[in-house]
Amino acid sequence: MQTILKNTEDPSSIREASRILKEGGLVAFPTETVYGLGGNALDPSASARIYAAKGRPSDNPLIVHIAETSALEELAEEIPEKAHQLAEAFWPGPLTIILYKKKIVPDATTGGLSTVAIRMPSHPAALALIRESGVYIAAPSANKSGRPSPTTAQHVKEDLDGRIDMILDGGPVGIGIESTIVDLTEEVPMILRPGFITREMLSAVIGPVELDPTLAGITESENAPLCPTGNGAASPAGPQDLQHPKAPGMRYTHYAPKGELTIVSDRTTPERVTPAVKKCLQHLIREALDQGMITGIMTTGENAADYDIFKDDPHFRLILLGDTDNGQTVASHLYRALRECDDRGCERIYSENFRRDAFGSAIMNRMVKAAGHRIIYC
Numbered sequence: 001m002q003t004i005l006k007n008t009e010d011p012s013s014i015r016e017a018s019r020i021l022k023e024g025g026l027v028a029f030p031t032e033t034v035y036g037l038g039g040n041a042l043d044p045s046a047s048a049r050i051y052a053a054k055g056r057p058s059d060n061p062l063i064v065h066i067a068e069t070s071a072l073e074e075l076a077e078e079i080p081e082k083a084h085q086l087a088e089a090f091w092p093g094p095l096t097i098i099l100y101k102k103k104i105v106p107d108a109t110t111g112g113l114s115t116v117a118i119r120m121p122s123h124p125a126a127l128a129l130i131r132e133s134g135v136y137i138a139a140p141s142a143n144k145s146g147r148p149s150p151t152t153a154q155h156v157k158e159d160l161d162g163r164i165d166m167i168l169d170g171g172p173v174g175i176g177i178e179s180t181i182v183d184l185t186e187e188v189p190m191i192l193r194p195g196f197i198t199r200e201m202l203s204a205v206i207g208p209v210e211l212d213p214t215l216a217g218i219t220e221s222e223n224a225p226l227c228p229t230g231n232g233a234a235s236p237a238g239p240q241d242l243q244h245p246k247a248p249g250m251r252y253t254h255y256a257p258k259g260e261l262t263i264v265s266d267r268t269t270p271e272r273v274t275p276a277v278k279k280c281l282q283h284l285i286r287e288a289l290d291q292g293m294i295t296g297i298m299t300t301g302e303n304a305a306d307y308d309i310f311k312d313d314p315h316f317r318l319i320l321l322g323d324t325d326n327g328q329t330v331a332s333h334l335y336r337a338l339r340e341c342d343d344r345g346c347e348r349i350y351s352e353n354f355r356r357d358a359f360g361s362a363i364m365n366r367m368v369k370a371a372g373h374r375i376i377y378c
């Protein structure tokens with residue numbers, strides 16, 4: 001299959017993409033979070049094609065993207081007042097709401113669940129596509145399953161060229177990590193996936209909001225080794241692997257770069273990259289380079305100079321992520337940086353920890369998953 005690539009500034013692009021969607025084809029398109037791989041959400045064969053193109057297990061449900069709040073009534077049953085309040089406050093935007101589904105939504109789209117995930121994206125190209133095509137668009141992130149989510153059209157092309165009908169290029173996305181998912185079928189609304197819309201922001205609108213208990217432990221592992229370990233040993237699988245998160249997609253290993261990624265954090269001051277963290281990282285990098293490993297460090301512009309001591313080693317790779325104090329810049333570079341680790345042949349990757357306040361916890365959630373829960377504490 002030949003994949004058409006068009007820029008969203010090309011006036012014919014949305015029209016052509018809409019035609020493809022109406023005919024049951026697949027179009028990757030930009031959203032404010034990450035690029036999505038879209039198909040007609042009410043057409044089971046389009047959903048089946050999405051799973052096949054991504055190589056995704058078909059029990060992992062898709063998010064249905066809408067452009068008008070009135071679509072809620074068409075897709076969902078028993079819509080609580082809180083859904084309307086959240087829609088009013090955060091849509092269009094990076095929030096996905098889980099509700100009981102109506103029959104019109106096929107099991108192929110919801111992975112057989114009785115609930116459906118719904119979101120109204122704010123990216124103008126995404127809204128234009130939903131409106132012009134007249135279809136509700138089922139769209140997971142437009143990466144091959146297991147790869148980091150795409151934040152540029154080029155990333156989509158790397159993963160899905162020849163497997164889908166069209167890619168709409170709208171430039172790099174703004175936020176860089178996937179939407180917050182909140183489940184309104186629980187007695188107390190529950191966050192199943194953290195994102196740009198934080199628990200505090202949700203609570204301010206609808207009162208108490210819980211976190212899926214499997215997320216609470218995601219950044220901590222009691223058995224994590226201390227630095228320096230001498231052999232860079234990884235902590236054993238974290239608590240998330242022992243319990244079942246409610247969003248099926250949170251169960252799978254995600255975003256893992258090919259090289260072994262380990263995060264170093266200060267147990268007493270996890271919100272900062274302390275001198276102890278830097279010392280530990282320098283120790284681990286030296287050790288890996290001495291073993292002849294191609295070794296990357298994920299760090300920010302402010303801290304990059306701390307690794308200048310390695311810059312003449314041909315096996316050393318500096319992977320930059322944005323500014324330490326600006327979570328938004330770290331998020332928007334995160335998936336690009338994980339892909340860069342692969343592109344530059346990293347066999348070992350070490351990363352500084354990032355802030356865990358509010359949006360920071362969503363970033364660390366993705367980082368810790370990418371690292372397969374390998375955290376070293378100092």
Ligand code: TXA
Pocket residue numbers: 031033034035036037060061062063096098110113115116117119121139140141142177178179181192193246247248249250
């Ligand atoms: O920002 C986003 O949400 C992006 C853009 C393209 O909109 N989409 C996205 O889709 O991240 P995906 O498929 O990569 O992740 C969807 C997540 C998965 O973890 C899936 O298990 C969960 O949402 N999910 C979908 N429907 C669900 C449901 N009915 N109940 C629980 N979890 C659900």
Ligand code: MG
Pocket residue numbers: 140141149
């Ligand atoms: Mg995804």
